[in-house]
Amino acid sequence: MNNYKRFILIIVMLVTASWIFSWDQSATAQEGQDSLYIYGKMQDTQFQPIQGVEVGLFQAGSQTPITSTFTQADGSYALPVDQPLENALEIHYHRTHFKDEVVPFPQQARNTLSEDDSVTLPIMVLEREITLAFWVSAVVFIIMLILIASGYLHNTLAAFAGASALLGISYLGKPLIPSLFIFSFSQAINYIDWNVIFLIMGMMMVIAVVENTGIFHWLAYHAYRISGGKMWLLLPILMLITGVSSAFLDNVTTMLLMTPITVQIALTLNISPLVLLIPEVFASNVIGVSTLIGTPTNILIGSFGNITFNDFLINLTPGVLAAFIALIIYSWFSYRDELDTEISVSPTLLKKLEERGKITNPENLSKAGWIGGGMLLLFIFGERIHLLPSVTALIGSAALLIWIRPDIEEMISAVDWTTLVFFMSLFIVVGSIQEVGLISYIATQIGNLIGENLTLAMIVITWFSAILSMIIANIPFTAAMLPVIGYLTTIIPGADSKVLFYCLSIGAALGGNGSLIGASANMITAGIAERAGYKISYQYFLKKGLPALVITVAISLIWLFIRF
Amino acid sequence: MPGILCAIRGGPASQPTILASIELAKETQETIYFLYVVNLDFLTHTSSSKTNHISKEIEEMGEFILLSAQEQAVLAGADAECVIRDGKVMEEIVAYCQELKPAYVMLGTPEEDREDNLLTLERLQAFAERIEDTCQAQVIFTPG
Numbered sequence: 001m002n003n004y005k006r007f008i009l010i011i012v013m014l015v016t017a018s019w020i021f022s023w024d025q026s027a028t029a030q031e032g033q034d035s036l037y038i039y040g041k042m043q044d045t046q047f048q049p050i051q052g053v054e055v056g057l058f059q060a061g062s063q064t065p066i067t068s069t070f071t072q073a074d075g076s077y078a079l080p081v082d083q084p085l086e087n088a089l090e091i092h093y094h095r096t097h098f099k100d101e102v103v104p105f106p107q108q109a110r111n112t113l114s115e116d117d118s119v120t121l122p123i124m125v126l127e128r129e130i131t132l133a134f135w136v137s138a139v140v141f142i143i144m145l146i147l148i149a150s151g152y153l154h155n156t157l158a159a160f161a162g163a164s165a166l167l168g169i170s171y172l173g174k175p176l177i178p179s180l181f182i183f184s185f186s187q188a189i190n191y192i193d194w195n196v197i198f199l200i201m202g203m204m205m206v207i208a209v210v211e212n213t214g215i216f217h218w219l220a221y222h223a224y225r226i227s228g229g230k231m232w233l234l235l236p237i238l239m240l241i242t243g244v245s246s247a248f249l250d251n252v253t254t255m256l257l258m259t260p261i262t263v264q265i266a267l268t269l270n271i272s273p274l275v276l277l278i279p280e281v282f283a284s285n286v287i288g289v290s291t292l293i294g295t296p297t298n299i300l301i302g303s304f305g306n307i308t309f310n311d312f313l314i315n316l317t318p319g320v321l322a323a324f325i326a327l328i329i330y331s332w333f334s335y336r337d338e339l340d341t342e343i344s345v346s347p348t349l350l351k352k353l354e355e356r357g358k359i360t361n362p363e364n365l366s367k368a369g370w371i372g373g374g375m376l377l378l379f380i381f382g383e384r385i386h387l388l389p390s391v392t393a394l395i396g397s398a399a400l401l402i403w404i405r406p407d408i409e410e411m412i413s414a415v416d417w418t419t420l421v422f423f424m425s426l427f428i429v430v431g432s433i434q435e436v437g438l439i440s441y442i443a444t445q446i447g448n449l450i451g452e453n454l455t456l457a458m459i460v461i462t463w464f465s466a467i468l469s470m471i472i473a474n475i476p477f478t479a480a481m482l483p484v485i486g487y488l489t490t491i492i493p494g495a496d497s498k499v500l501f502y503c504l505s506i507g508a509a510l511g512g513n514g515s516l517i518g519a520s521a522n523m524i525t526a527g528i529a530e531r532a533g534y535k536i537s538y539q540y541f542l543k544k545g546l547p548a549l550v551i552t553v554a555i556s557l558i559w560l561f562i563r564f
Numbered sequence: 565m566p567g568i569l570c571a572i573r574g575g576p577a578s579q580p581t582i583l584a585s586i587e588l589a590k591e592t593q594e595t596i597y598f599l600y601v602v603n604l605d606f607l608t609h610t611s612s613s614k615t616n617h618i619s620k621e622i623e624e625m626g627e628f629i630l631l632s633a634q635e636q637a638v639l640a641g642a643d644a645e646c647v648i649r650d651g652k653v654m655e656e657i658v659a660y661c662q663e664l665k666p667a668y669v670m671l672g673t674p675e676e677d678r679e680d681n682l683l684t685l686e687r688l689q690a691f692a693e694r695i696e697d698t699c700q701a702q703v704i705f706t707p708g
């Protein structure tokens with residue numbers, strides 16, 4: 001670039017900057033000169049900000065407001081006052097699912113306004129009101145959980161039907177019975193956490209590239225080679241591969257890829273694949289919890305609790321690694337008879353295993369490695385510039401797609417849209433029980449039960465989550481628990497370290513090891529194993545999984561006690 | 565080219581069927597056609613986007629199951645081939661029977677304690693009749 005062009009560029013930049021600066025100044029000045037404001041903030045009884053409260057200044061006895069506005073997401077409002085005020089004023093607060101409040105406008109505040117100064121009112125607390133909508137939302141939420149747990153409907157369909165029912169009831173029911181109104185469409189959409197949606201979507205695209213490179217076959221074959229066919233060594237190596245993969249890919253994808261390969265190794269060694277598969281799925285559920293992106297529940301927790309990738313690494317990973325070591329020891333003990341058996345390797349199958357144990361697309365793997373490394377750095381250091389994980393995932397996936405130029409139709413179809421729709425619908429359903437105050441009610445009850453005892457809170461939340469995650473799907477459970485944990489974090493002394501979010505993370509993810517239906521990865525593993533003629537029954541999984549759950553949850557919890 | 569069609573799923577439950585096929589092959593000098601059907605019905609409750617990829621992985625797993633059975637047959641002195649198909653298990657067995665026109669079809673009977681097994685004895689009997697009607701093969705049941 002020559003000097004002339006550089007000079008022009010600098011002038012343009014300076015002019016633009018000065019224009020933006022002067023525009024900002026003039027806007028502020030304009031605002032300051034013409035309007036006075038009544039500032040305030042609205043909270044519920046759990047100190048959470050309330051968005052969308054209609055705040056109006058009324059002449060006492062009048063039905064028409066002098067001025068009105070709505071509260072923002074942080075519960076604050078700024079009520080513009082552009083006319084002289086008379087005596088006997090009232091402020092009306094109205095929001096669906098809360099009790100209406102009318103308070104006299106303080107004389108002192110009126111005096112301040114008449115002196116041409118804005119005024120800030122004390123924080124106003126609104127109490128919840130239990131309406132018909134409360135019960136309707138609760139019933140829809142419970143039906144959704146039952147449909148998911150029973151498998152009667154696909155997860156996505158159950159959540160989608162729930163979200164549609166809630167909106168349908170809100171709009172079609174309101175004209176008949178006004179108290180049926182739950183929320184508007186825009187309120188429902190506001191409950192969707194787009195950070196979660198885009199993070200999952202971005203990671204899905206990266207995973208789609210990685211899974212087609214043959215890396216899992218290569219790793220599995222080399223696991224066999226390194227172990228030299230010694231089962232006591234092969235088992236932890238495969239557990240480690242599965243676990244580390246689960247820390248960066250989702251558990252379902254990891255087990256979808258690892259299970260058929262593990263069956264192939266087991267057939268080659270002429271042993272039951274269950275000896276390897278069960279510990280692998282345990283490892284997937286345990287190590288997956290060590291990173292922000294390892295499990296969908298962690299993604300939900302991280303986004304809601306503003307917990308970064310590094311926070312998970314520092315606060316959870318050491319405990320998870322300790323739990324993993326204990327899990328290896330437990331697996332050795334649990335399968336000691338099978339591991340001691342003399343193995344007979346099939347030469348034909350070993351040859352086939354070797355043939356398949358090759359990287360099929362080294363170029364894409366190398367590119368995915370570079371991009372994956374860059375994404376990891378952004379996950380770790382991005383928090384310094386407030387870079388959201390979803391933005392990192394989007395940048396990484398876009399860069400990878402541009403670099404490798406795959407068939408875009410193929411890549412788009414690799415995105416699991418059913419999962420994304422599931423999350424969006426789930427956010428709306430959980431948002432409804434939040435909107436009507438059910439979550440708030442549950443949070444208050446748990447708060448009353450636990451009191452201000454942080455140790456008790458940690459124990460209760462961890463084990464309660466672990467046991468419930470054995471029975472119900474842990475994603476809707478976690479999504480519903482987040483506001484509860486948010487409340488407990490504000491009322492329990494010492495909980496502001498966000499330790500209760502980590503307790504939820506451990507309980508929800510590691511609880512999945514307790515039963516076959518506790519985690520999707522378990523079901524996938526069982527499904528594939530059955531296709532190879534090895535059935536994993538509910539009883540068998542429970543027998544092996546329950547001790548694994550107790551050991552890993554206990555160790556992780558002990559770590560959290562040490563850490564916090 | 566008549567032969568013995570032996571549809572297997574793998575695992576210990578398939579062993580009696582594999583062994584019976586080998587015995588029959590040695591007796592009749594027929595070739596065994598071990599058939600494995602890739603069926604992804606269990607994925608209906610998870611991600612559909614993974615279906616293509618996982619189908620390939622399960623096909624490879626099926627190949628191992630078949631190779632293992634073939635190895636057993638060869639070691640026992642019988643001829644064996646491996647066949648993999650995608651789709652509904654019963655439909656694919658019938659379709660392959662129509663193509664192969666085998667002399668015998670070996671079917672494993674369901675385990676008594678497997679309440680979840682869709683292939684009850686009655687259904688299996690009806691299925692055997694269907695095979696016999698479509699390709700005139702003799703269906704032999706083995707304990708599974």
